[in-house]
Amino acid sequence: MQTAIKVEQLSKSYGNLLAVDKISLSVKCGTVYGLLGANGAGKSTTIECILGTKRADSGTVSVLGFNPQKDRRRLFQNVGVQFQENDYQPEIKVSELCDETACLYEAPADWRKLCEQFGIGGKVDNAVKNLSGGERQRLFIVLALIPNPELVFLDELTTGLDAKARRDVWKILSELKDNGLTIFLTSHFMDEVEALCDEICILKKGKAVFYGTVEQAKKASGCEKFEDAYLALSGEVVEE
């Protein structure tokens, strides 16, 4: 099986704060990889170093065989990204944002179809700022899928979505995975991680404290429920 992302000994600090400390991970093509951890554990910094939008202090990153900083323009033909914080031009409409994104790629997906799939097909003529939080979140997943990517990064993909919308998104992502898409995600919802992820990595204060599958996490921590396993492994103390 081919490797989509290979990270070795990645470190990044902001001033005195060591945000990411010697993380190594490897994501196989066609799988879903989950990066977990509390707020501030270093998830977003790790993603940004992998994408090349932040420069790592040390370590190597290879994405689809490319160096993300040197080969940026070739790499992002085949990679879609949804950032945790998204912004858009103040007065832009959904259709314009999709159109503007699609025009950057050699072989983009049909964004109208994607909008339909994600339940915002009726909103394409609305201004993005007038969408509800959940609709906007789905729009940014659509934008990440417009490149027809081999690999997609989704940072906190279902934050702000209601239960039904979350299930819908899971279903679509599972189908895309069956068609060969590799997904790298972060999430705070353990049911989502359990439903989607083949492999996970748990971060704690910038260090990787667990690598493996959901089942292995349960076994390693001795917990029956994955959420308990996650809390035990990430060292979060819960007051009973």
Add this chain to the structure above:
Amino acid sequence: MKSFVTLLKNELKLNIRNMNMVIFAVIMPLVVLVILGFIYGTKPAADGTAYSFLEQSFGALCCISICAGGLMGLPLVVSEYRERKILKRFQVTPVSPAKLLTVEFAIYVIYCVVSMLTLFLVAMLFWKIKIHGSLLLFLGSWLLTMVSTLSIGLLVGGIAKNMKSASVIACILYFPMLIFSGTTLPFEVMPVAMQKIISIFPMTQGIQLMKATFLGLPTENVLLPVVVMGAVILICFGISVKCFKWE
């Protein structure tokens, strides 16, 4: 090329929806023209001159939109896109910085063209202005003035830390150029010492050149303004692409 056209179309739509530039770069110059037209009509610029006051002012009027676009619009839109992390979204797509900057640049070129054409049409219809010099040379000097001023704006937008500092720098450049370069106050009435200082503004050079080519006056020193503006264009473009920051 297809992506350039799509980006330009979308970004232009957004820019027009915002209305700021429509007002400052298209409507405002027309208002100034109409006021001057009502005051001076077809009167000659001075006793015995073959050209009218409006004809003498035409180059300066064209500079209002160039100033508005290059020193307010362009730097602010680029720094706003950076501050709002819109550029960061573009960073994870295959688009090149040069293409994005060129798209934004082209939008303000379009405003300047529209402003120049509407000014000329209105002034021609109501106050019968005509070009005494050479149309081609006038267009050449207009183009040089516009591109050099816009490239200063591109540089400011490209290197300003955030929108606030971009807007401060834009104001520092915009108002002195608008007032002192001869856009509003005639260059000729200023003290010689001041004339020397403001000659370094590309806009001052541009207005003098436009005036001379529009009126058919002898241009003694064409080389200097062309060199000044050409250097400004090269330096600003080079730095803004080279030092481009996504966030």
